Amino acid sequence: MRLYPEQLPQHLKGGLAPCYFIYGDEPLLKMEALDQLRRTAREQGFDERHRFDADEGLDWDLVFDASQSLSLFSARQIIELHLPDKLDKTASERLRELLRQSHPDLMLLIAGPRLNQQQQKAAWFKALAEAGPLVPVTTPDARHLPRWLGQRLHRHGLQAEPDALHWLAYAFEGNLLALAGEIEKLSLLALPQPLTLAALQQQVQPHHHFNPFQLFDPLLQGKIKRACRILLQLRQEGVEAGMLCHLLARELDQLQQLQLGLQAGQSFHQAAAALHVWSSRQPLLQAALGRLPPSKLHQLQVMLAAADQAVAAFDDDEAWRWLYAVCVGFLDDHPLVISP
Template sequence: MRLYAEQLQDNLKAGLKPCYLVFGDEPLQKQECLDAIRQAAAAQGYTERHSYTLDDNPEWQQIEASCHAMSLFTSRQIIELELGEKLPRDWAEKCQSLANALHPDLLLILFGPRLSAAQTKAKWFDNLSRQGVYIPINFPDSRFFPRWMQQRAQLNGLKLQPDAVQFMCHAFEGNLLGAAQELEKLALLNLSQPLGLLQLQENVTRQNHFTPFQFIDTLLDGKVNRAQRMLLQLRGEGVEAGMLAWALARELEQLLMLRLACDHGQALGPLLEKARVWSSRQALYQQALQRLTTERLHQLIAVTVQLDRAIRRFETEEAWLLLQSLSLGFRHDAALKLVSA
């Protein structure tokens, strides 16, 4: 079963599942989901918790011993496994053993960073998600962020005017933890409500944060002006131009492959599945391919070649200018400006 973070509380009221898989890169929602599961488990008699980090040398013997010990005693227990970016070599085999060991007095919680498309299609994931609940933790889409902000404000007893909601969304985009903490602080100030733009400007420190992945998705969505703001902030936060160049080049090669296949009459849906594009990103790819012609994609890839050359020569300013030009190029009517070699 797959649930979104905001659906978890209602699902827990119906009873605990044997296991929960909580994966994603947004720290606030991830921590709140884990806390909600633990609280629901404590209310149902799960009094002991064993936590393990699965690094290069997992404590498999200790983990397996905990599983077997649970069947000998009446107390209910939780086993939590924190996974990293790279799974242990024997993960598939050990995970199957854990799945077989599940019983009513054992609750298994797995959590870690965002899973790749290949990992969500693996046998171990399919087996556990069928027995339990998978909760992907993502940053709210920009379209739904104002709703999240309103709901979070209400949880803190705050009412925000429409312009105040927009200000908070711009001030904390990509930083839900910062937004939650700031709303808690505002609640303590006892300001007159509903809060307006002027009050927030006087009392709020902007803490927006973006990831390279959000930057890429914004370009696919065609929101190039927003992407320009994100690019400036990423540079200010010390993100390397080379990292962004690599990600853009990979994305453009994927887009060109899909564009050429579509030009030859192939259906986009099966192509996206074959390319293992996340279902949550398929609409972004469809929008991008509607805007970007084969000619435009060739032009953008030509800019990435020049960008790679600038990075190899340590020409930092030129590299960032080319990244700006690339960003603008994701809008179909934008003229591409290349930097002279």
């Protein structure tokens, strides 16, 4: 069963499952999901908790000893296990062994990072899916953030006019931790309801935050203004131009490989499957290929190579100028004229 964080309260009304796997890259939602599960477990008599990090230094015998021991103070206990970015063979086998030893007085609370498609095909992930609910936690994207924000405001007894809601979502995009703190502060100010744009702009300092991976979807969609905004914010946050060169090169290479597959007579889905492209990303890549001919993809690669050369020459300003040009180049099929 797959549950999303907002579905947990309703799910828990029916009782606790023996195991939960909370995974993803959104710190606020992960923290709140874990807290909610811990709190519910305590209410049902799970008064003892053992926490372990499943890195290379973990002594798994300690985990098994904890799972099988009876405390003088509590008959029910939680084993909380935090997984690393990659799980080695030993950890995979021991995790599956632990899942097989579940019993009614033990709840396994497993937390993990964002997982790629290959990791979700691993034996340990399938074992977790069979053991209990999967709870993926991801940052709401720009389309869904206003709705999420409206629900969050409502929980704190607040409302916001539509333009105020969208401004708040814009001001804290990618930084839900800061947004949650700001909502708590707003709830203490007793401001007139619904909140207006003018009131929010007087009370709130924007704290948006982006990670490099959020740059790609707007580029593939042709939403260049948004992509350039993210690019400029990434520079302000200290992201290295060389990292973006590497990540963009990988995206462009994937587009070119898909293009070659199409030219060889494959359907898009055949070409995407051969490259192990996630099904959720296939529409974005297909749309980009419909907008960007091979000649434009080649020009973008040439410009990206120029950015990479500027990085190698320690010319940071020049590298960012080329990166900005690459972003603009995703707009349409027209070749760009770049001044020397």
